[in-house]
Amino acid sequence: MTPIIEVKGLSKKYKIGEAQPYLTLRDTLAGLFTHPFQKIKEGLQKDEFWALKDINFTVEPGEVVGIIGRNGAGKSTLLKILSRITPPTSGEVILRGRVGSLLEVGTGFQQELTGRENIFLNGAILGMSQSEIKKKFNEIVDFAEIEKFINTPVKHYSSGMYMRLAFSIAAHLDPDILIVDEVLAVGDIEFQEKCIGKMDQIAKKEGKTVLFVSHNLDAIRKLCHRCIFVNQGELVFDGQVSEALDKYHNLHESIDLESEGGISKLGRRGSGTIKFTSISILNSQGKKSNFFNLNDKIRFKIKYSILNTVQGLNLIIYFYSTKAEKVVLSEIRQEINPDKIKKGSKGEFIIDVSLTNILPGEYNLQFWLGDRAALKQNHPIHYDYIDKLYRPIMIHDPENTDLGSGIILFPAKIIKNNKDK
């Protein structure tokens, strides 16, 4: 049988910083006057890197293929190329059939328009013809459970209704190849299960080909026949789902900041009066790691140097869930004896954190050095601020009980159980 998807030698090069920042005309003109003989080049002339490197695979019709990998591994770039949003630098992809790609739920929804109007608008954006949408209109509304609000502008919808409608439109697209990226990262558990059910139906009953990226490994296990594991832009494994997931779990690769060029190359903000000089993240055996089990201890070793005498010093470490954007999970404040904050001195924090009340998943870390007293006066002083380390840390639940989405675990005990009554 001819494969429905053929990916041959696919590579994509990006400049560091991934997205090129936009400029103002003024900057370019100013550059023209200060360096009149220098040719204006596309973006900044920094190092380039391969977001994807020589990716090869084929997919047969009816296969459901999961794609896993850490954030920044190249999964989304791969889907963006397959969806023709960004072109590859080299290589070729052949898609034999109609492609429906769903990189985000609800792209192009117009707040002012009603549910009905948005079904037609969004359907057209996703590639459905108006007559097709008319035919499937009732099915879409039924699946989304929004009959009553069909003539209400979507800006008045609850987020649940909004998501249901958006997914419902996409699910009725009826493509030969369905490309789905991380759609299940949003919405409640009930919604997620409904989505998985629908995708399962599309794959199994209708025999469609599905490419599915998710951090929800449980969903991958339920849906997929085959799994592709991408790491640092390269295809590491392609085959059995269980084997791919094992490889993913066993990726005990540490956050080795030295090999990444240390923290000096990270985007930093702040006055620089006090600076981080090194950050190490260690597991309970004292080894560098970014992979932890639930209830493990995580140890931070943070060194800093003081360039100028200051009034006070505090350290805050934030955990940001990669699923829900910008949710502050935990804040570790550490005060330092003011006598020690003298010009030219150096210091080190060693902090242990137990990962007990946190749900498994990927977390990005932020580090802040500043003056908390000043923070109280609504006039925060930032000394040094690291937005994001190169890689998130992974917290894994060895018992593998899927607790669904969320970020916090509350300790609870049963006071009364009426079962015996």
Add this chain to the structure above:
Amino acid sequence: MTVTVIRPRSPWYLLNFHELWEFRELLYIFSWRDIKVRYKQTILGILWVLLQPLLSMVIFTVFFGNFAQIPSDGLPYPVFVLLGLVFWGYFSGALSRASTAFIDNEGLVKKVYFPREILPFSTVVTALADFFVSLVLFFIVAVAFHVPFNIAFFGMILLALIITTLTSAGVGLLVASINIKYRDVRYIIPYFLQLMIFVTPVIYPLSIVRPSFQFILALNPMAGVINSLRSVLISGSIMDPIHLFVSFVAAVILFISGILYFRRTERFFADIL
């Protein structure tokens, strides 16, 4: 069965008409969305489209027609100026909306595939809808001032529409593409359009301009368009066919350069936005 082949993109083609035809419904849906959203929260609604040229006509007639006594080639000044305003309004409306078409739809450009040129083109279609409403207004005013029409005038309207559409689509696509990288262009366009109305014979006839200057003005496609429309309305024939031809060629060149620049930068849209 549709087979899609994805390869590194070549910037050296103009328009894929086959693909544009496949996506024609999306073009229509985008302009439908823009029209719908625009009137959802206005009290005046569609009246606003009529009020804009009508008010400008009254103000210009009072100040330029009556006080400044600007000649109007034998047409009543309100009819004279309104004809210019209707076409100028189409051009400036289409261009100013097209210029932000990509950045206004950032989410779409980054997450969904469709021929990108559809976005600025659809704003031209939206402006075209406004244009037809204001054209009706023009005919009402012209009838009220007892200005007779000839058949050639309707033909000229069609030709004028083609030139105006080519110009605004081409320049719109160019500016929309530049806008992705240089965001300050968005602030330049309204100012540029404000100035342009004075280098276009909207409130004055081309005949009061020195002949050597007239030729330079014709490089602005809207100058040739508005001048020829008036001459056909007055005499039934184009008085300066060479001017119109220059304007037409300028429009085609602007259109092609807009597309060429767009093609060269399109590949990076999703990465820059």
